[in-house]
Amino acid sequence: DIQMTQSPSSLSASLGDRVTITCRASQAIDTYLNWYQQKPGKAPTLLIYDASSLQSGVPSRFSGRGSGTDFTLTVSSLQPEDFATYYCQQGHSAPLTFGPGTRVDLK
Amino acid sequence: EVQLVQSGGGLVQPGGSLRLSCVGSGFTFSGHNMNWVRRTPGRGLEWISYISGGSSTIYYADSVKGRFTISRDNAKNSLYLQMNSLRGEDTAVYYCARGRSGRNYCPDSWGQGTLVTVSS
Numbered sequence: 716d717i718q719m720t721q722s723p724s725s726l727s728a729s730l731g732d733r734v735t736i737t738c739r740a741s742q743a744i745d746t747y748l749n750w751y752q753q754k755p756g757k758a759p760t761l762l763i764y765d766a767s768s769l770q771s772g773v774p775s776r777f778s779g780r781g782s783g784t785d786f787t788l789t790v791s792s793l794q795p796e797d798f799a800t801y802y803c804q805q806g807h808s809a810p811l812t813f814g815p816g817t818r819v820d821l822k
Numbered sequence: 823e824v825q826l827v828q829s830g831g832g833l834v835q836p837g838g839s840l841r842l843s844c845v846g847s848g849f850t851f852s853g854h855n856m857n858w859v860r861r862t863p864g865r866g867l868e869w870i871s872y873i874s875g876g877s878s879t880i881y882y883a884d885s886v887k888g889r890f891t892i893s894r895d896n897a898k899n900s901l902y903l904q905m906n907s908l909r910g911e912d913t914a915v916y917y918c919a920r921g922r923s924g925r926n927y928c929p930d931s932w933g934q935g936t937l938v939t940v941s942s
Binding site: 747753758760764765806807808810811815 | 859861868872881883884917928929931933935
């Protein structure tokens with residue numbers, strides 16, 4: 716199975732900050748990497764697929780990069796609605812696996 | 823608009839059974855693979871099962887293999903998860919999720935979630 720790790724596990728940031736979350740796969744997954752946002756009591760929502768493609772309706776302040784084993788999600792200017800938990804997920808092969816999540820809260 | 827509406831769930835005793843359902847609308851249901859994913863406070867998001875559009879390919883996580891069964895009825899735009907021999911560690915919010923078209927196994931639209939509590 717492909718293991719996914721994320722760093723940091725949590726971070727505190729201010730409105731307008733630039734935030735970057737890192738995700739690493741235990742083996743190369745090409746660009747089959749997806750990012751999700753989840754808020755308390757809500758279902759996850761897809762932000763980025765194929766490592767860098769923005770899902771329809773997602774603000775352009777979200778961006779993704781990477782290939783192989785190392786990936787990043789960046790929020791260019793943090794907005795109030797962006798305080799949430801973010802997960803990466805590898806879509807290379809079953810079993811699909813998620814990272815442990817990165818919680819972003821208000822400093 | 824893509825919608826996935828879930829039903830089922832609730833409180834069940836250890837060793838018991840439960841069936842979750844998920845009805846899709848706003849898209850060609852048979853043209854998409856489907857997934858079940860669960861969230862627990864301790865383990866975050868955990869993928870548990872996948873079924874292709876025509877049901878020819880099915881995968882399970884090791885944690886549920888032999889106990890859970892995924893199925894679908896494309897005539898009813900419905901996805902199911904039959905859960906047997908339930909354990910305390912199966913307590914979670916369960917989500918159905920549509921798979922995005924393409925090579926990437928990417929759940930792109932999610933149901934609202936349903937809570938399953940396994941406790942005596």
